[in-house]
Amino acid sequence: MASYCCYLGMPSQNYGMLLLVLRHVETFLNAIDTAGGLPGQGFAAVKLTALGNPVLLERMSSAILTVRGLFQRFDMDKSGFIDMSEFLTAYQQIFPFSSAKEAGRTFSHFDQASLGKVDYVAWCQALSLRQMPGIAESIIQSYGHQPEMQGWLGDLSASCLTQNEYELVLAMRQRLETIVERAVSKSVKLMVDAEHSYFQPAIDHMTLRLMKKYNKQGNAVIFNTYQAYLRSTHMRLKVDMERAHREGYQFACKLVRGAYMNLERDRAAQQGYPSPVWDCLEETHACYEGCLRTVMEEVAAGRAEVLFGSHNEDSIQLAVQLMHDLNLKAGSSPVYFGQLLGMADHLTYTLGNHGYPAFKYVPYGLVHEVIPYLLRRAQENASMLKGARADMMLLQAELKRRALSELKRRALLIASKCQSVN
Numbered sequence: 001m002a003s004y005c006c007y008l009g010m011p012s013q014n015y016g017m018l019l020l021v022l023r024h025v026e027t028f029l030n031a032i033d034t035a036g037g038l039p040g041q042g043f044a045a046v047k048l049t050a051l052g053n054p055v056l057l058e059r060m061s062s063a064i065l066t067v068r069g070l071f072q073r074f075d076m077d078k079s080g081f082i083d084m085s086e087f088l089t090a091y092q093q094i095f096p097f098s099s100a101k102e103a104g105r106t107f108s109h110f111d112q113a114s115l116g117k118v119d120y121v122a123w124c125q126a127l128s129l130r131q132m133p134g135i136a137e138s139i140i141q142s143y144g145h146q147p148e149m150q151g152w153l154g155d156l157s158a159s160c161l162t163q164n165e166y167e168l169v170l171a172m173r174q175r176l177e178t179i180v181e182r183a184v185s186k187s188v189k190l191m192v193d194a195e196h197s198y199f200q201p202a203i204d205h206m207t208l209r210l211m212k213k214y215n216k217q218g219n220a221v222i223f224n225t226y227q228a229y230l231r232s233t234h235m236r237l238k239v240d241m242e243r244a245h246r247e248g249y250q251f252a253c254k255l256v257r258g259a260y261m262n263l264e265r266d267r268a269a270q271q272g273y274p275s276p277v278w279d280c281l282e283e284t285h286a287c288y289e290g291c292l293r294t295v296m297e298e299v300a301a302g303r304a305e306v307l308f309g310s311h312n313e314d315s316i317q318l319a320v321q322l323m324h325d326l327n328l329k330a331g332s333s334p335v336y337f338g339q340l341l342g343m344a345d346h347l348t349y350t351l352g353n354h355g356y357p358a359f360k361y362v363p364y365g366l367v368h369e370v371i372p373y374l375l376r377r378a379q380e381n382a383s384m385l386k387g388a389r390a391d392m393m394l395l396q397a398e399l400k401r402r403a404l405s406e407l408k409r410r411a412l413l414i415a416s417k418c419q420s421v422n
């Protein structure tokens with residue numbers, strides 16, 4: 001089986017790249033058609049940086065992080081919950097001219113379960129980019145350029161999306177929906193790739209929205225991707241699973257270790273913030289294992305689907321062992337495996353031979369874009385050498401088997417000729 005993924009270059013930093021982006025949409029649609037035409041379950045993958053300007057994704061991410069960060073500010077007693085009185089106090093700081101009735105209405109929007117308090121999951125759930133231009137506008141109207149505007153209120157208003165940016169977000173969302181609808185019509189599962197951490201909040205935001213719309217209980221179409229090399233990943237995975245549970249849709253994810261380690265570290269060092277990536281490989285391995293266990297339990301509870309994108313034999317063995325322990329049958333449980341085309345074939349074939357749905361991930365695009373991508377994957381892949389050795393051993397064994405069977409065939413032929421002469 002094969003899944004099709006396009007690796008496409010990012011549009012450049014201006015907003016006039018519509019044609020390129022539309023070409024990308026066409027390529028993704030073709031990938032879905034191809035995956036849908038293959039026997040068995042089809043998978044395709046999409047990269048959001050190919051669907052719009054990455055600068056917009058970064059702006060959107062920082063806006064989302066700001067609103068999430070507001071949770072800490074509103075949760076004054078640090079209990080993990082914001083109650084009505086905490087909410088009213090903080091709300092009046094941001095909007096001093098608002099009425100108590102308006103603040104109460106906003107609190108009800110966050111407190112959808114009517115519990116009288118809101119936790120972090122509910123806070124993220126109610127997050128709406130649509131309100132951002134209005135929030136920025138209200139802050140500026142309330143404070144103008146007073147000293148209060150220099151602190152967190154200033155940061156908040158600066159990171160809110162403008163109306164123009166919000167409309168660009170809607171256009172990007174629309175392109176993604178076109179791709180998703182094709183996937184639904186072809187019964188192809190669509191994985192949204194994880195990218196650089198500073199794009200990821202925006203990618204998560206769009207993907208979870210789609211999951212809510214398209215992932216019905218027992219049948220997920222949209223898979224979000226989680227990178228175990230990020231310190232925040234295990235917590236994020238749990239929050240997103242809890243959110244899916246509360247909102248009643250099927251959670252689905254691709255679990256990988258992560259492909260942008262050097263870039264993340266270099267950027268963090270250059271800009272002077274702590275690296276979001278674990279300090280050493282062992283920590284990434286431990287995080288991958290932790291996430292794997294968490295998601296498998298959710299699968300066993302019938303609430304999740306997962307694809308393990310890894311060439312690491314230990315991780316694959318652990319996943320297979322847990323499937324056995326949790327009574328998840330190969331083939332009939334929504335647990336999938338994926339390796340890049342040309343890498344760790346020994347794992348893909350062994351899994352496939354034992355009835356596990358194993359996929360080859362086929363990156364394609366222009367040669368000058370795909371080759372550097374594949375080279376980066378090969379460089380990052382610590383398990384590749386081990387895998388290459390295993391591939392070599394398999395190849396040697398296969399050559400030996402073929403040579404022996406050829407010898408046997410010839411020997412039988414000679415024996416039968418001798419018999420007929422006699």
Ligand SMILES: Cc1cc2nc3c(=O)[nH]c(=O)nc-3n(C[C@H](O)[C@H](O)[C@H](O)COP(=O)(O)OP(=O)(O)OC[C@H]3O[C@@H](n4cnc5c(N)ncnc54)[C@H](O)[C@@H]3O)c2cc1C
Pocket residue numbers: 192193194195225227229256257258259260261277278279280281282284308309310311312338339340361377380381382383384
């Ligand atoms: C089907 C599939 C889909 C994929 N999709 C994505 C995607 O959407 N987004 C994405 O980012 N990547 C993706 N990848 C690539 C993936 O993240 C890894 O780069 C690659 O698979 C290597 O990890 P591993 O588990 O196979 O192997 P391993 O060799 O066990 O692990 C290597 C990985 O460990 C991490 N690592 C290495 N050294 C250190 C260190 N010193 N400190 C901390 N961590 C370290 C890095 O993430 C490195 O890639 C995908 C891979 C596959 C097979």
